[in-house]
Amino acid sequence: xxxxxxxxxxxxxxxxxxxxxxxxxxxxxxxxxxxxxxxxxxxxxxxxxxxxxxxxxxxxxxxxxxxxxxxxxxxxxxxxxxxxxxxxxxxxxxxxxxxxxxxxxxxxxxxxxxxxxxxxxxxxxxxxxxxxxxxxxxxxxxxxxxxxxxxxxxxxxxxxxxxxxxxxxxxxxxxxxxxxxxxxxxxxxxxxxxxxxxxxxxxxxxxxxxxxxxxxxxxxxxxxxxxxxxxxxxxxxxxxxxxxxxxxxxxxxxxxxxxxxxxxxxxxxxxxxxxxxxxxxxxxxxxxxxxxxxxxxxxxxxxxxxxxxxxxxxxxxxxxxxxxxxxxxxxxxxxxxxxxxxxxxxxxxxxxxxxxxxxxxxxxxxxxxxxxxxx
Amino acid sequence: xxxxxxxxxxxxxxxxxxxxxxxxxxxxxxxxxxxxxxxxxxxxxxxxxxxxxxxxxxxxxxxxxxxxxxxxxxxxxxxxxxxxxxx
Numbered sequence: 208x209x210x211x212x213x214x215x216x217x218x219x220x221x222x223x224x225x226x227x228x229x230x231x232x233x234x235x236x237x238x239x240x241x242x243x244x245x246x247x248x249x250x251x252x253x254x255x256x257x258x259x260x261x262x263x264x265x266x267x268x269x270x271x272x273x274x275x276x277x278x279x280x281x282x283x284x285x286x287x288x289x290x291x292x293x294x295x296x297x298x299x300x301x302x303x304x305x306x307x308x309x310x311x312x313x314x315x316x317x318x319x320x321x322x323x324x325x326x327x328x329x330x331x332x333x334x335x336x337x338x339x340x341x342x343x344x345x346x347x348x349x350x351x352x353x354x355x356x357x358x359x360x361x362x363x364x365x366x367x368x369x370x371x372x373x374x375x376x377x378x379x380x381x382x383x384x385x386x387x388x389x390x391x392x393x394x395x396x397x398x399x400x401x402x403x404x405x406x407x408x409x410x411x412x413x414x415x416x417x418x419x420x421x422x423x424x425x426x427x428x429x430x431x432x433x434x435x436x437x438x439x440x441x442x443x444x445x446x447x448x449x450x451x452x453x454x455x456x457x458x459x460x461x462x463x464x465x466x467x468x469x470x471x472x473x474x475x476x477x478x479x480x481x482x483x484x485x486x487x488x489x490x491x492x493x494x495x496x497x498x499x500x501x502x503x504x505x506x507x508x509x510x511x512x513x514x515x516x517x518x519x520x521x522x523x524x525x526x527x528x529x530x531x532x533x534x535x536x537x538x539x540x541x542x543x544x545x546x547x548x549x550x551x552x553x554x555x556x557x558x559x560x561x562x563x564x565x566x567x568x569x570x571x572x573x574x575x576x577x578x579x580x581x582x
Numbered sequence: 583x584x585x586x587x588x589x590x591x592x593x594x595x596x597x598x599x600x601x602x603x604x605x606x607x608x609x610x611x612x613x614x615x616x617x618x619x620x621x622x623x624x625x626x627x628x629x630x631x632x633x634x635x636x637x638x639x640x641x642x643x644x645x646x647x648x649x650x651x652x653x654x655x656x657x658x659x660x661x662x663x664x665x666x667x668x669x
Binding site for chain 2: 224225226228229231232233236237238239240241242243245248
């Protein structure tokens with residue numbers, strides 16, 4: 208079945224319509240014929256046959272009760288008579304063409320915000336807004352003349368945006384001449400030094416403390432003049448890391464019995480206005496307190512205070528050092544190892560045990576070697 | 583060019599009549615080889631053929647397409663009668 212999207216709908220009235228449709232079908236494509244009354248019917252024909260069909264209807268002496276054109280082409284042609292739309296389209300085209308030739312935005316990339324604004328202002332005031340009058344090469348030259356801080360400038364036009372790519376001149380850091388000396392971060396022994404820049408303050412084999420100056424931020428040239436430089440060096444150091452543990456052969460420890468009581472209080476400006484019980488009756492106890500305000504911004508100045516009393520008892524615990532020695536040493540070693548960094552090399556491990564009246568001190572010392580780069 | 587009706591006709595032998603009627607589920611009738619419209623209404627459509635008539639009866643009949651020689655009728659098709667003067 209042919210699908211016709213641009214068609215004309217007729218509503219006619221007349222007698223002997225059979226002859227009319229037979230005649231019509233010989234020349235034109237007629238569809239959706241609906242004779243709903245004896246002398247009235249509707250039908251559709253292609254939009255391009257509209258005039259001929261209309262003449263045919265009139266020539267047969269029929270009355271046209273209604274006609275309607277439907278379809279995209281008809282809508283397009285009907286715009287010809289809508290002067291408002293036409294005027295709008297013309298005005299739009301005019302303004303679009305007009306504004307298309309103008310630069311509406313200046314975009315600066317590669318510099319700080321302050322310089323960005325200065326460049327935008329400079330371009331706005333000194334150059335035309337018309338795209339065809341803009342000479343990108345000229346803007347590049349003028350920008351480099353005007354702004355000494357720029358080492359590079361590139362200007363191009365993308366659509367209605369003037370894109371300026373610039374690069375700020377970078378001064379060598381030595382020009383500022385403010386450098387800090389390299390200080391030691393640890394108590395250590397210097398094993399090897401590779402000086403890159405600056406003047407050394409230490410020698411290989413020297414033991415330094417944390418905060419000692421390792422390299423000064425200057426060099427002396429052949430004439431003996433002091434010249435500031437950024438100190439750079441690579442150090443190989445030996446460092447000592449300690450892990451400690453303590454053990455008492457006889458000690459009194461506190462232990463909770465499992466009994467507890469809770470005291471709830473409501474406070475107003477720090478004063479108790481309600482309490483569910485008096486003070487605790489335990490002989491010895493531990494306290495856990497929890498405080499919560501009724502409202503977050505203190506509109507209601509009440510505070511709810513919950514105090515939990517845990518009964519405790521004191522027990523004398525006796526444990527021989529020999530029974531726990533291995534565990535204590537392992538624990539001290541672990542504590543020392545936790546301080547070792549990933550690339551450190553462990554050179555030596557040392558254990559030191561001291562007894563002071565039943566109190567044992569276990570010190571586990573690791574000697575490590577590491578490389579530190581200051582650049 | 584392949585013609586479905588000619589192909590069918592060749593199977594049955596020689597058929598002199600030069601009209602074809604296809605009824606599709608009682609909702610659409612396709613008639614080929616008519617010579618014009620003799621009656622058009624919501625319930626009855628009559629078409630002339632050579633030496634005869636075709637009568638289509640039904641409800642809400644609408645002529646979906648009308649060409650010089652063929653026609654498509656939609657609606658509730660109840661009856662199709664052929665009055666052939668030759669037979």
